[in-house]
Amino acid sequence: MANPIPSACCVVLAVVVVYAQRHSQQDSHIQYERVGADVTMKCGSMDWDAAVTWTANGTDIDDSHLNGSYLILKNVDLTQSGQYSCYEGSSWHLKYQTNLRVGVPPKEPVLMCRSNNYPKGFYCSWHLPSPTYIPNSFNISVIHGTREMVCEKDIFPKNRCHIRYLQLFSTVKYKVTLTVTNALGKNSTTLTFDEFAIVKPDPPESVVAKPVPNNPRRLEVSWQNPSSWPDPESFPLKFFLRYRPLILDQWQHVELSDGTSHTITDAYAGKEYIIQVAAKDNDIGTWSDWSVAVHATPWTEEPKHLTTEIQIIDPHLSQRSGDNLPQPPPPPPPHSLRTLPVLSLFISSILHTLRTYHASRHRCGGGQSHHPPSRGTCPKKPRR
Amino acid sequence: MAAADIPSAALRHHDLCSRGIRLARKMRSDVTDLLDIYVERQGLDASISVAAVDGVPAAAAERWAEQSGTQRLLDNLAAYRAFRTLLAQMLEEQREQLGDADAELGPALAAVLLQVSAFAYHLEELLELESRGAPAEEGSEPPAPPRLSLFEQKLRGLGVLRELAQWAVRSVRDLRQLAKHGPGTTLEGSGTALGLPESQ
Numbered sequence: 081m082a083n084p085i086p087s088a089c090c091v092v093l094a095v096v097v098v099y100a101q102r103h104s105q106q107d108s109h110i111q112y113e114r115v116g117a118d119v120t121m122k123c124g125s126m127d128w129d130a131a132v133t134w135t136a137n138g139t140d141i142d143d144s145h146l147n148g149s150y151l152i153l154k155n156v157d158l159t160q161s162g163q164y165s166c167y168e169g170s171s172w173h174l175k176y177q178t179n180l181r182v183g184v185p186p187k188e189p190v191l192m193c194r195s196n197n198y199p200k201g202f203y204c205s206w207h208l209p210s211p212t213y214i215p216n217s218f219n220i221s222v223i224h225g226t227r228e229m230v231c232e233k234d235i236f237p238k239n240r241c242h243i244r245y246l247q248l249f250s251t252v253k254y255k256v257t258l259t260v261t262n263a264l265g266k267n268s269t270t271l272t273f274d275e276f277a278i279v280k281p282d283p284p285e286s287v288v289a290k291p292v293p294n295n296p297r298r299l300e301v302s303w304q305n306p307s308s309w310p311d312p313e314s315f316p317l318k319f320f321l322r323y324r325p326l327i328l329d330q331w332q333h334v335e336l337s338d339g340t341s342h343t344i345t346d347a348y349a350g351k352e353y354i355i356q357v358a359a360k361d362n363d364i365g366t367w368s369d370w371s372v373a374v375h376a377t378p379w380t381e382e383p384k385h386l387t388t389e390i391q392i393i394d395p396h397l398s399q400r401s402g403d404n405l406p407q408p409p410p411p412p413p414p415h416s417l418r419t420l421p422v423l424s425l426f427i428s429s430i431l432h433t434l435r436t437y438h439a440s441r442h443r444c445g446g447g448q449s450h451h452p453p454s455r456g457t458c459p460k461k462p463r464r
Numbered sequence: 465m466a467a468a469d470i471p472s473a474a475l476r477h478h479d480l481c482s483r484g485i486r487l488a489r490k491m492r493s494d495v496t497d498l499l500d501i502y503v504e505r506q507g508l509d510a511s512i513s514v515a516a517v518d519g520v521p522a523a524a525a526e527r528w529a530e531q532s533g534t535q536r537l538l539d540n541l542a543a544y545r546a547f548r549t550l551l552a553q554m555l556e557e558q559r560e561q562l563g564d565a566d567a568e569l570g571p572a573l574a575a576v577l578l579q580v581s582a583f584a585y586h587l588e589e590l591l592e593l594e595s596r597g598a599p600a601e602e603g604s605e606p607p608a609p610p611r612l613s614l615f616e617q618k619l620r621g622l623g624v625l626r627e628l629a630q631w632a633v634r635s636v637r638d639l640r641q642l643a644k645h646g647p648g649t650t651l652e653g654s655g656t657a658l659g660l661p662e663s664q
Contacts, residue, residue, distance in 0.1 A: 199529070249634040250524035251626050253513070276633070314640055363489065363633055 110179045112214055112263035113156055121151040123166035124176035131169030137162040156182050158213055183214030185265025191258045193271055195279045196308050198315060198361060202278055203242040204231065204271075206258050216262045225252040250275055279365025281317060282306035284340070284357045289376035296349040299323075299376050302341040303357050306368070317359045320367060325351040326375075337362070352377045473593065473647055480590050481643035485636050487586060491579045492632030498572045499625050505562070505569045506618040517623035521546045523630035528637075533645055536638040537591050538599070543631050544584040550624045551577040557617055580628070583635070593647055 113119050123132045128148040134141040141164075145152055153160060166176040187209050195202035204220060222229040222243055231241035254275070259268040284303040292298035301321060305312045316338065322331040325348050336342055347353060356370040503510045516522065521543040525531070531539075555573045562569065612620060 247524045247526050248528045249630050249637075251522070251630050252524070313644060314637065316640075363492070363636055 109177065110181060112181050112183060114264055115157060115182055115184055116155055119151075119153040119156055119180070120147075121153075121164060121166070121178065122176070123149045123151075126166070126168065126175055132175065133167045133169065133172075135165045135167070136160075153180075156180075158182050161213070181214045181263075183212045183262065183264060184210075186212050186216055186260040186262055186267045188267050188269050189218075189258050189260045191256065191269050191271050193254075193256055193273065193278050195275075195365070196282050196306070197310050198279045198281075198365070199245055199248050200310050201242055201244040203234070203240055204256055204258070205237070205240040206260075207239055208260065212262055212264070214262050214264065216260050219259045219261070221257045221259075223255045223257075224250070231256075245275070248275070276364035277366075279361055281359045281361065281365075281368045282308045283368045283371040284319065284359050285371070287355065287357050287371045287374050289353070289355045289374045291376060291379040292343070293379055296378050296380055297345060297347050299344040299347050299353060299355070299378055300341065301344065301355055301357070301374075303371065304340060306359060309359075316362050318362050320358045320360070321355065322357075322370070323347075323353050323355040325353055327351060347378045349378055350380045477590075477593055477647035478643060480586065480593065481639045484583070484586050484590065484639045485643075487579070487583050488632050488635040488639065491576070491583060492629060492636070494572075494576055494579060495625060495629045495632055498576050499622075499629065501569055501572050502621060502625055505566060506621070508618060508622060512619070512622070514619050514623040514626065517620050517627070519546070520550065520620075520624050520627050521631070523627055523634045525634070528634075531638075531641075533642045534591075534594055536642060537587055537594065540631075540635055540638055541584060541587040541591065541599070544580050544587065547580050547624070547628050547631070548577065548584060551580060551628075554621050554624060557621070561614070561617075576628075590642070 111119075111121075121134075123130065123134075126132055126149050128150065130149045132146075132149040134146065134151045141151065149166070151164065151166070161180055161182045163177065163179050165174060167173060168175050189206050189208055191204060191206045193202055193204040204222075206218065206220075208216070218239065220231050220241055222231050224247070227246070229243050229246065231243050234240040234242060251274075253272050255270060255272050257268060257270045259266060283306060285306055287301070287303040289299050289301045292300055301323075303319070305317055309315070309317065318338070319336045319340070321334045321336065321342055323344055324331045332344075332346070334342060334344075344353075344355075353376055354373050355376065356373050358367045358370050360367045500510075502508075523543070525539075551573060555570065555577060558566065558570055558573060
């Protein structure tokens with residue numbers, strides 16, 4: 081007679097395997113539905129009139145949502161995403177399971193292409209204007225004339241890819257199409273552009289501003305080419321510098337066709353300045369974003385002691401040491417000397433008022449101000 | 465070349481490159497303005513696409529960075545000689561179409577034609593300095609313009625000007641590369657001329 085124990089083990093093992101397979105298949109089932117849709121779930125192969133129990137994320141679902149053994153979810157919303165399971169009434173055998181994911185089809189994606197490393201290539205990046213709440217896949221195609229180019233996906237960020245230029249100075253436009261797809265629909269957008277139009281360097285780096293010793297109206301500013309710009313010698317950049325004292329809103333602007341430094345010569349003495357720089361290829365493309373702002377205050381002289389003024393007014397105040405004889409009262413100072421401190425205060429306040437007045441009137445390019453007009457243009461960024 | 469001439473050759477080379485860059489940039493600016501005038505006077509849509517036009521030298525270059533200095537000069541010279549002919553044809557067509565009634569397009573075309581001619585001459589000087597000499601222009605007569613409808617002529621003209629604007633940018637880059645590497649040097653890549661005849 082055969083040993084019954086190994087046979088029983090085999091049977092148990094077979095049951096476990098079958099159960100695991102069924103369970104894993106049911107686990108992997110995902111059902112995508114649109115927000116607002118009506119969803120009907122069948123309990124596997126169970127008859128309509130079978131007694132079943134439905135659960136959502138382990139919690140029993142009220143019978144009011146059942147139509148026979150079918151689960152009816154009306155006008156689903158995002159909160160109803162989850163794992164839905166159906167059990168046979170008396171045996172509690174799992175008959176059906178699904179992972180319901182409620183979401184929306186994708187809206188038209190936002191696509192941007194830019195060359196910050198001309199002439200090596202350009203990159204395109206994208207995002208969805210609003211979430212879909214379910215997984216999306218993106219496909220990008222780049223066509224140049226009749227040639228389809230490869231856009232190599234970046235590891236980070238994930239929504240970006242880059243293309244190497246195979247040709248330079250081409251008049252043929254590039255056409256980039258991005259398609260986003262999910263289980264509920266798809267959408268796409270297309271960009272068409274010239275090689276030159278998308279050239280936009282990164283902002284200048286390492287911007288430094290320092291006062292100039294013994295020069296109360298100067299600030300020395302220096303910066304570096306963006307490290308992403310591969311060949312500044314062959315493809316030189318020009319720069320746009322803007323600066324203003326913190327107390328004013330109006331920027332001064334200077335455009336510089338070469339070099340990576342500039343001396344501001346019309347700074348207001350003693351005022352803290354904010355300074356930024358932007359970059360552009362000398363011949364094509366658009367200006368970069370502004371660099372990180374730096375702050376600097378021009379050099380100022382050390383303030384003098386106040387006792388100097390008193391000595392001028394009354395030179396007779398000092399006494400010889402050891403002299404105990406009472407001194408006759410000093411004669412009153414001449415009228416002009418008595419009014420000197422009052423006069424100095426008056427003059428100081430006039431000067432301050434004048435400075436404030438001229439500061440509020442001062443505009444780019446000069447005008448009536450006695451400050452030297454700044455070179456360059458006034459708009460926020462110059463034209464190409 | 466005598467040793468004493470080498471520094472002056474380098475200076476002349478640098479000077480020619482710098483002036484050439486300025487000429488090319490000015491030319492590009494004027495061609496851009498001319499494009500605006502042309503599109504307006506010819507009643508075209510500025511965004512219209514124009515297919516590659518026969519006989520118009522394309523500025524597009526593959527492996528541009530690998531070109532030798534001489535190759536750059538030869539490509540540029542061939543292009544601007546072609547543009548000289550094309551612009552002259554356009555000027556003739558424009559005079560036939562619009563006559564003296566057009567006070568803007570004709571003079572603008574003529575001004576750019578002059579700059580193109582001057583730039584071609586400038587390139588010939590650079591080639592002389594490279595001890596290559598400018599190749600002779602092929603044929604004594606320019607090729608006859610193709611028979612096109614009026615609209616096709618307008619589109620062709622647009623294609624010519626767009627390509628010329630592109631060439632002007634390329635020329636700035638080419639001359640900068642040339643200035644960087646000095647006179648008479650051959651860069652990596654194909655450094656030989658195409659076998660065009662030397663000038664006398």
